[in-house]
Amino acid sequence: MSPLWTSDEVAQALTGARIAAAFVADGVTFDSRAVAKGDLFFALKGETSDGHDFVADALKRGAAAAVVSRNVEGAGGTLIRVPDTMKALVELGRAGRRRSSARIASVTGSVGKTSTKDALRAVLSAQAPTSASAASYNNHVGVPISLARLPRQARYGVFEIGMNHPGEIEPLARQVEAHVGVITNVGPVHIGHMGSEEAIADEKACLFAGMAPGAVAVLNRDNRHFDRLAAHARRFGVARIVSFGRSELADARLLSCSLQDSGSDVAALIHGRRIEYRLGAAGEHWVLNSVAALAVVEALGADLTQAAAALATVSASPGRGARRVLKFGGGTVEFLDESYNANPVSVRAMLAVLARTTPVAGGRRLLVLGDMRELGEGADAYHAGLADAVASSGAAQVFLCGPHMQALWRKLAPAQRAAHRPDSAALAGEVAAALRAGDVIAVKGSLGSKMKAVVDAIVAASDGEVGR
Numbered sequence: 001m002s003p004l005w006t007s008d009e010v011a012q013a014l015t016g017a018r019i020a021a022a023f024v025a026d027g028v029t030f031d032s033r034a035v036a037k038g039d040l041f042f043a044l045k046g047e048t049s050d051g052h053d054f055v056a057d058a059l060k061r062g063a064a065a066a067v068v069s070r071n072v073e074g075a076g077g078t079l080i081r082v083p084d085t086m087k088a089l090v091e092l093g094r095a096g097r098r099r100s101s102a103r104i105a106s107v108t109g110s111v112g113k114t115s116t117k118d119a120l121r122a123v124l125s126a127q128a129p130t131s132a133s134a135a136s137y138n139n140h141v142g143v144p145i146s147l148a149r150l151p152r153q154a155r156y157g158v159f160e161i162g163m164n165h166p167g168e169i170e171p172l173a174r175q176v177e178a179h180v181g182v183i184t185n186v187g188p189v190h191i192g193h194m195g196s197e198e199a200i201a202d203e204k205a206c207l208f209a210g211m212a213p214g215a216v217a218v219l220n221r222d223n224r225h226f227d228r229l230a231a232h233a234r235r236f237g238v239a240r241i242v243s244f245g246r247s248e249l250a251d252a253r254l255l256s257c258s259l260q261d262s263g264s265d266v267a268a269l270i271h272g273r274r275i276e277y278r279l280g281a282a283g284e285h286w287v288l289n290s291v292a293a294l295a296v297v298e299a300l301g302a303d304l305t306q307a308a309a310a311l312a313t314v315s316a317s318p319g320r321g322a323r324r325v326l327k328f329g330g331g332t333v334e335f336l337d338e339s340y341n342a343n344p345v346s347v348r349a350m351l352a353v354l355a356r357t358t359p360v361a362g363g364r365r366l367l368v369l370g371d372m373r374e375l376g377e378g379a380d381a382y383h384a385g386l387a388d389a390v391a392s393s394g395a396a397q398v399f400l401c402g403p404h405m406q407a408l409w410r411k412l413a414p415a416q417r418a419a420h421r422p423d424s425a426a427l428a429g430e431v432a433a434a435l436r437a438g439d440v441i442a443v444k445g446s447l448g449s450k451m452k453a454v455v456d457a458i459v460a461a462s463d464g465e466v467g468r
């Protein structure tokens, strides 16, 4: 198999590059701790660290060469000097994209980007060589690095694009130059930086900037910003708009689903064709992500029936709804680990899953929520606004932490109130002490709320994980 990059190709792609010696690279990375043998290492300047300090380390770990913008003493390997390493990474990404004959999809949205991207990776890889962004590699570094990792033999490429601030999506979308772009949904996420949901919609729509000729926009028909997004898509010159959702008007329409703890049975009508499939990930939000994925599959020109069948293999990942079963006090505890992130949309999705998860006889539903960050001035109102969903989740006891969760605490039914503490560290022990065999427990909060402290306390109080 031909290497990902030869030194000649790198020399051609990077403006003003001076390459010390010939090499071939099989991967691209900027994290010296994650260097695999044969990787091309980019020394990037971050806010707190400078990759140039880790060049020697990266080369020692087997990097094929390192891209640098200043001299590195005693690096002990092949160096590629460029004027600006970040610009060089973007150039290599562009080169990776340009040489590719793959059909390319881009994914953005307020929630569900990684889930939808991973579902697409799973269903497309079952058909042909597919490359997709790792984890949530969706920013100014993650996107070009994902493009630079696109193997020349890939037939499909799937790229996640994210944003925290206005203006971030368009340059990334132009790098990806997708054939099909999907916006999973628009909601109040990072609204503190963005001002309004409309501003978020306008920013997300920049996904359609600089797409390949004949491009398709895939949009959520149920979202209240659908018309706004469609207008933007047309303005950006997309050739076709495909909608998905529960709406009768949707081109990819969810007809019905039977939701279970281990996944769902789904019936959908995709461009008039009825398709029934099993989805391996639980939750109604996942069902909609899967319908969106099938709309993308059709737009890419891949096989729909085969893709639908492969959805059975899709499951939620750790911290994003993956279910864990813990041995506990002679029985078990079911643990919905959503500790990775939280916003008003995803917390509601999780509460709906909790509501449908029935504890075994004698067990209860316990709910642990930490602050949702980056919600700006309306933060307290968004927290308080979860009260109805918490009430209908069936949680017997609710544990909250963080200053904004005080607003939700005030709205809780007295019977549901277990504790509200300033931070997760203060709450963790109490949560673990409250657990009993048979309980179902769900934990969610923004990364900054450090809900991992609670997760760790729960796992430590248990007698280990079942099935691992």
Ligand SMILES: Nc1ncnc2c1ncn2[C@@H]1O[C@H](COP(=O)(O)OP(=O)(O)O)[C@@H](O)[C@H]1O
Pocket: 109, 110, 111, 112, 113, 114, 115, 116, 136, 184, 185, 285, 286, 288, 289, 319, 320, 321, 338, 341, 345, 346, 347, 349, 350
């Ligand atoms: N379509 C959706 N609607 C609502 N919530 C969702 C949806 N898809 C995923 N989620 C929730 O959002 C969380 C983050 O999902 P993820 O796919 O990682 O989103 P992103 O990459 O956009 O941050 C998941 O844990 C899940 O709770």
Ligand SMILES: [Mg+2]
Pocket: 113, 114, 135, 136, 138, 160
């Ligand atoms: Mg993500």
